[in-house]
Amino acid sequence: MGLLFVPFIVIMLFFAPRGQNALPAIFGGAFALFAPVIYGVMGFLLGMISAAIYNLAARFVGGIEVELE
Secondary structure (H helix, E strand, O other), X not given: OHHHHHHHHHHHHHHOOOOOOOHHHHHHHHHHXXXXXXXXXXXXXXXXXXXXXXXXXXXXXXXXXXXXX
């Protein structure tokens, strides 16, 4: 997801009005660089939490059974 947003953020930063303060452009550029990393880390952590919750529930309920012929 982060890689999809980066080009749009860079385009918006390119066309953003520039005044005396360059701080918003710096923060926008930093966000464009770190967004894919943040999305990846958060996706990994939430995937681990989801798997732990599923495994805990499957221990009590029995899980999902798939039959193939």
